Amino acid sequence: MGTTKPHERLSDLLASELAQVNRLIAERMASEHAPRIPEVSAHLIDAGGKRLRPMLTLAAARLFGYDGPYHIHLAATVEFIHTATLLHDDVVDQSGQRRGRPTANLLWDNKSSVLVGDYLFARSFQLMVETGSLRVLDILSNASATIAEGEVLQLTASQSLATGESTYLQIVRGKTAALFAAATQSGAVIANAPEADIAALYTYGDALGISFQIVDDVLDYWGSNATGKNIGDDFRERKLTLPVIKAVAKADAEQRAFWARVIEKGDQRPGDLEHALDLLDRHRALDDTRAEALLWADRAKDALQGLPDHELRRVLRDIADFVVERVS
């Protein structure tokens, strides 16, 4: 038990519910008339993501003794929204690889990725409607708007050296943390948890999501291909993430000119990534970014303190440690 990874423990504890979620997902991504839809969806959904977000929803509901059935619908909702955003992200980023496989936009085309994403998004709202909870609909429609807003903000702000840490945080809250927070919060809501606990689970999801994304951004300059990402993807896509923001803040004139050339102008030459890595190292930018990820993981854990004493609470705590373990 001590050596089992926390997301595997979560998956064991929630095994029967996860099986129901997977059945519901398979059922709802079907389309009688357009077989392209389940083909494209299955390519991504079956590719073996960890189902972290839907597990968070299930765990939040189970923490308050809720035993169904609507946490299943909500977990499927969260996975559908996540999958829809991945499909659209891959079009936006013109990505070629995701979870170690060619992306849908490459295997089919951008059109299919856009439209199947729209379909999954609509399907997710149908699932929410079935829960009969307007509050859940409110939470998840707000999260959906915040996600899209974060993505658009990233589009316009991330190639400018003027973008600082607060804008970065806003982007991350949108593109990643909003869905984590909605996942945990809506699980608590469907379980009729006390308001203070609902708020605590929102705070947990928000901080966990921020930590998760910061770690991802560190690994982009530090990772192995265990993450399914190549080192320097963000660099090549000219995304100004926290490590670079920290290095830019400490840059001298010559270094600033380098960042302006490679990020703002997108004029990248052989050796530039190595030079960027060297600058990050020289300014301890990866270490400092890593420290922020740890800080957010601590905030996530702190948020759990007032919640009912339950094995799932301990696992949620370990999940926060696990997220940052990748950069420890």
Place this chain on the structure above:
Amino acid sequence: MGTTKPHERLSDLLASELAQVNRLIAERMASEHAPRIPEVSAHLIDAGGKRLRPMLTLAAARLFGYDGPYHIHLAATVEFIHTATLLHDDVVDQSGQRRGRPTANLLWDNKSSVLVGDYLFARSFQLMVETGSLRVLDILSNASATIAEGEVLQLTASQSLATGESTYLQIVRGKTAALFAAATQSGAVIANAPEADIAALYTYGDALGISFQIVDDVLDYWGSNATGKNIGDDFRERKLTLPVIKAVAKADAEQRAFWARVIEKGDQRPGDLEHALDLLDRHRALDDTRAEALLWADRAKDALQGLPDHELRRVLRDIADFVVERVS
């Protein structure tokens, strides 16, 4: 009055409500953090569509004496969903022009069109949640799924000569009629109309939408640039629409080979569009398609018969005539 176009009469009758809808749209397409969003949205929303769909929602609600406030939210919802699908369609079709102006994907980029579409879609769900009506949410989330399904079906089926009239109808029901039907039905629902009348308004919207799309597909081979479309757009995009389906059904071997080359293989040469127009003419395909549009307009009008006697009912009747007037 007799010479005023019916959509203008509708717009006069609903003037104060339309002003509220426009205010709500402007308010909700704003984004504090990502100014790109209102820029892109406004480009399309202010370009002067006729606001036909939101007016249908307002009219359906007013027909039963409803005076607010939630028909305003629903009308804005319907316009947001419509705008989101236009933004995504233009990416899918790689269009360069819409409503006589360059498309958003051309002025900004595909990324912005995808993400701003997602944002408007999420915003539309927030507006629905505010109505507090789960039934309305059910209707419009179903419509959203049907729209995406129709678009994906079009993607896979419309370049195959095996696609017949029933598949065409299914595509049209999805990509166009679903939102018309949801617009009128949800207006009646929010007004607490009797079930039979709600069903009648669904039937009206469905038939009107089908008629509208068939007319659009006729005008693509027949139109002037009053429609903002160039003759032959569907032909160049290799979309098998009803006129071509009818001509293919009557084609001899040589003509069939022609359609296979230009639509299925996409091998189009100078003079092909003229030859296609000649074949459509020879088989009376445009006349026959036009007759179907008239049939659906009649069905739309028939559906109105049991509804309360009201000036708006007469205008809705005239709207059905107006939709087909473009091909009369």
